[in-house]
Amino acid sequence: MTEKVIMIGCPVRNRGWILPRYLQCLEEIDYPQDKIKFCFIVNDSIDETETILAEFSRRSPSPVQIITAPNSSKGGHRRGEYRLERLAQLRNMLLERFIQSECEYLLSVDSDILVPPEIIKKLQSRNCLIISALVCNGHHIDDMTIYNVMEKLPSGHYQHMKDFPRDDVFPTDVTGAAYLIHRSVAAEYKVYYSAGTFAEDIGFCEKARARGIPVFCDGTIECRHIMDEPGGL
Template structure:
């Protein structure tokens, strides 16, 4: 299953969904799921149009968790994001899918992304996604290690190989048993809901 929670994403969804449609993976083995939250733009219409033209099943769940003041993703409370992502996990658990490819709606992937992640055979494995577009200093990615009680970004690492990390997000593949057998869920964390999920996953081995 592939998808994510979405809100006010009309500006990027057509490109995002095109990338999903172009994945080098059999369409009859893919399901999509989206949690559409409190969107006032054409987010819902874009996803419905996508559902009409893809061979793969598309499940859409509508909810109404308000942000504090802004339509931007960062304005949501971490608590809301935890709720939305756990709804997404529940949608996955009700499906027969063996893997969940949790891919945020502003991540544009290449055609071989999914097949390469699956081929690694790991319980949880992430894409390497730049996370510095809004920063003055380049070189930050969606990976971090825990030092004390704080996650710090990993900026120096070997290229073209899998490395162990304590926390990731944005675009990662999760095997079903991580969520099913271990009761995997997102939890509130001051550094974001992904940190809460990764902390749980590490604690359960």
């Protein structure tokens, strides 16, 4: 099978504390280096984020785009301080770079997620337009049953799915953090991020489902989520 060209990237802000580990995991992905392109949207960073990315760009055998987003004075970089509208804008900048490229897929991986080497091959083999790997989001509240999959209730609200298979692919209403997006999702179906009542990942998945695109998660793949910055509150 001929491997498809994949873009890997995310918005990045003040992630110097985790970027070396994050980038090392991306370098260790089991996929041909000439079929990978990286793209990072740097957002108001005041730490060594840009220096680390520049060094990564110099050593990487795969092309690396580092895009500096226009400055925004609102919203901190720590968890809970993000401005959702800003995150939607930044993620849409990444989608625009994706559809301007020749890449068939975008692997969107948040910059505090450490992925396993097999992530691309396993997700790609599922032949889904949108499919994520499992990411635990409950470390900061000591609830290790909270993952990056949610279901919509009759009330219109969302709740985290707790009962899902670990040995198969399963449908979900919302996912995020680490997922593979086929080019057609943005280029043909015009699915982009938005943030209103809910977070931008919810807006993205709602728009996809409204256009007839099902959202899946692969329960056989799990990433590590490093949620707490050393020395952070």
